Amino acid sequence: MAATYTATTPVRVLDTRHAVGSPTTTPVGPRGSLTVDLSERLPATATAVVLNVTAVAPTASTYITAWPAGTPRPDVSNLNLAPGETRPNMVTVALGTSRTVSLYNNAGSTHLLADLSGYYSTGAGARYTGRDAERVAAIRLPARGTGDLDLAPFVPSSAVAVVLNVTGTRATANTYVTAWPTDAPRPGVSALNLAAGRTSANLVTVPLGADRGVSLYNNAGTIDTFADLVGFYTPEFGAVFAPVTPTRVFDTRNALGTGLSTPQAIPARSYTHMLPGNPLPGTAVSAVLNLTGVAPTADTYLTVYQSRIGSLPSTSSVEVARGQITSNLTVARVESNPPWTRTFVYNHNGATHTIADLTGYFWVPPTDCTTDCAVVWGHNRGTTGTGTTTDHVTRPASPTGLDGVIAIADHAAVRDDGTVWTWGGNSDGQLGTGWRGGDSTIPLRVTGLADGVAVASAERANLALRSDGTVWAWGTNDNGLLGRTGSTASAVPVRVPGLNDVTAIAAANGTAYAVRADGSVWAWGANSHGQLGRGVVNNLPQPQPAPVPDVTDITAVATSGDQTYALRGNGTVLAWGYNLNGEMGNGSTGTMVPSPVQVSGLTDVVAISGDLGNGFAAKSDGTVWAWGQGGWGVLGIENACQVLPDCAATTPRQVPGLSDIVDLAGLGDAVIALDSTGQVHGWGSNTHRELPGTNVGFSTATPLPLPDLTHVENISNGTNGGRAVLE
Structure with missing residues (x-):
């Protein structure tokens, strides 16, 4: 049964020392148990609780077990203790009959305490997002001292609670630590009990206070505390x-x-x-x-x-x-x-x-998608938005919760209501949700964008084109990818200055491009291969968007991050940037080409794509043309060549076996093509399952219809995997 979380200010619901939640002050004896009645503190819809359970000075080595009251006691332990030790452990336990929980002590006698931190229920509440644990604070606390944790950089503004692993060490006296929401009254409970000279840890779930803060209090002596963020709860998204x-x-x-x-x-x-x-x-x-x-x-x-x-x-x-x-x-x-x-x-x-x-x-409960469904496949590691980090998504699958999609990129999508959604890594805030660190295996809504029409993904950054013709970016600012000087990343979208009347965008690695309504192409970011088209090659970032000289009448731009292609209104194609294997398509190799040149022999082109060491074009007659390195069969030529430069084509050559093609997308070392019926065809490497639904082993130079990709509206590049939108 799916349940969401409600955080509560920590409150003591059991203390056998003072007959709180217990009829007497008698400790729990050997093989003894008691039941904690939570019915007056929890709604009828509650299914499980989060309790911080503490055993106080047992008379023998023992363990404590928590389980749903009214059910057989399981043969497991929640808390293990030596004689005389006082130590807590957080437990998450399903509720038993009438919203009750049982606690069992195995040996000796011990007092038991339990502090309620929150509960799960089938009613409205918050969902959980897990993270790779990250140390967010290291604080030395004096006796009766308090330290505040600023978690705003690490969790979204909608977060209501966090899960922290709190560790105490180098305590100079027996003490306890309390965790609670900043600016709220400190509750009379403990999150961590620590003996002098010991190191101990306890997981705590704490509601967030003012400005997404959590406070820690140390009762006695001096103690070093560390807080590791494990996850957070928000009503907006999650599991x-x-x-x-x-x-x-x-x-x-x-x-x-x-x-x-x-x-x-x-x-x-x-x-x-x-x-x-x-x-x-x-x-x-x-x-x-x-x-x-x-x-x-x-x-x-x-x-x-x-x-x-x-x-x-x-x-x-x-x-x-x-x-x-x-x-x-x-x-x-x-x-x-x-x-x-x-x-x-x-x-x-x-x-x-x-x-x-x-x-x-x-x-994450599955969601049904009936129209305009985004699908992804290929290399994963959490980068497909499908809720998993398996190595590969072998069959096209929908990023969780995404329907009504009008445009998709490697790690981002736009829905028909103009909202922008992202997934994958978040080391530089490239999710655009206001926090950094960790990642998300499901799509999250980008903060503050409600009128998007197109998206593009670069390395550790994403961009969006809004309906007013402005361009917004978020994530890393390496190479000036956000359109500003310095290296400060942004976890929320910021406007790329100097751009308006934009009709299309593209990005890869550390470089971005915008096509304006007047047919000019503007570029900014990295220029190590001359990919800015400004006539020079250098390693200096160029954060200010500037027009590519002598380029006019452009309708679309495509890039791999090293070389760039621009489609002109007259059906010809321009190229600039990296050219080791003939990526310019004009018969030359071996040098960087920092100024646009015309790709030889191409006319009547209606779609272009760039990919690693290749360029691709679809012509109005439905044929497909490719040039550049020929490894993995991406030129449509069967050979054993996977080592460059022996199999490069320095001018475009037709890919056999394709007709009626209207769009193209490169997937690393593979290519997909969309025909007018909505069928997708693929060829090249299948190392990362770039060609789903086929029996191809290593690679193929023969374009094959991909049986799982029919009724497709549009396709997009991906990193060793594909992106598409179905009707």
Whole structure:
């Protein structure tokens, strides 16, 4: 059952020391349990709660289990403690009979506390967006001191709550830390309990206060605190929650969910695959896991992380002292390769066994699209907007929630209401939602754009053309891509100065172009290959849009970022930029061409495209012409050549087997062509499933109709994958 989240100011709902939520002040004895009645604090639609559960000074080593009251107690633990230890752990647990939760103590006697942080319900609420954990604060707090976390750069303005992993270390006295919304009264609860000299972490879900702030308070001594942002909630977009009966899905002591045939502790500076199996459906995008480190041979930390190209994250999920058993809740991204490896567990020091218990998951409900549906395919890693980070989207799929699409680019789309939507990476704020960092595997609405008509995607930036003829950009400003000096990125759209009456835009890598109503082409950004067309080649960014000299009567422009093509009203094509393999199409090779030249022999052209080392053109008679490097068969010539420059064509040559073509798009090392009936044809590399629905293995020079791509209205370039809009 899909549920959304409602954040509440933390409030204590159980304290056996003071008979809060309990009829007596008696601690919970060995193998004892109690039930917490939350019916007066939660609506009838509530399905699960978020509680910070603390055990106080147990008389023996023990563990605490939370589960829905009225159901069999599961054989899992939420909190593991040594004698005399006081420590919390956040739990997300489904509600039982009459909105109740049961807590069990395994051994000795211990007092229990529980603080309510929020709840999930089938009513209106906020949805969750997970991130790769990012350290957002490092604060030294004195006794009775407070520090404020400014989260505005990291979450959208619509965010109502955040999920933080708060770590305390170097405490000079036994203490506790409280987290609460900035500018609100500090509640009388704790988020983290810490013994002097220890390092400990706890996951907390906190409502956001003024200006998207969270405050941290330290009660005693001096303590260093670190806050890692794991995710956030907003009513505008994201995933809904589904609770499950607490289930063990990973245990290195018996090789459960590891993919290994024999038990094996995770060695130092090593990771293990997590394969949670059927309890976690393939549609899940994040999993709520209670992660436990079991008796490591040295002080260490464990990190649950989503597979990404590059180094391991520098954040931790749970801190575990040598020989101890310690748990911490984590919300792990699990978008990769279902049903196989969904996420990874890393151990930093010594060797340790590790356990993970699943208590729920987040997923994005599918949406039906009936008209003007965007579809994507090919290389993914979270860049297709389909809610997954699998290596490839092998069949055309719709970015989540996108219908009524009138234009699409690599990482952006425009809907018929003029809103602009983006997906993929967000390192420089290229999602345009007002925050930076992380990424989104589903489309998000760009802030402040309600009259878009076209979009273009560059490297770590996006651009939009508005109906008033102005151009707006957001993301990185490397090379002046935002049309301004300096290197400051923007997480919201800013107007590119000096441009009006624009009718078309294009971008790739670090360069952008605009076609104006008078037929001129304006360019700005990188110029390392002469792609600005200004007669010079240099590595100096050119942030001010300026007209490409001696270029008139232009109706469309296409670029790969290294070379650029412009279609003139008389059906001829101009080219400039990179020319190592004959990309200019005028018979020359080997030099940069910083001023426009005419592509040889092309007339009556109606559509153009540029791609890596190639140019493509469709003529009014429906034929397709290609030039440049010929690897992977993109020239339509069968040969074994995949190494340049032996298979280059320095002037256009006709691609056999195509007719009635009206549009073209390059996909890296493959090409797609749209005919007048709405059928898409493809050829070239199929390494990243650029040619869906075919039996092509490595590559093909023969254009093939793509069976999954019929009734198509328009197509667009993609990075090793395609973009299209269906009728």
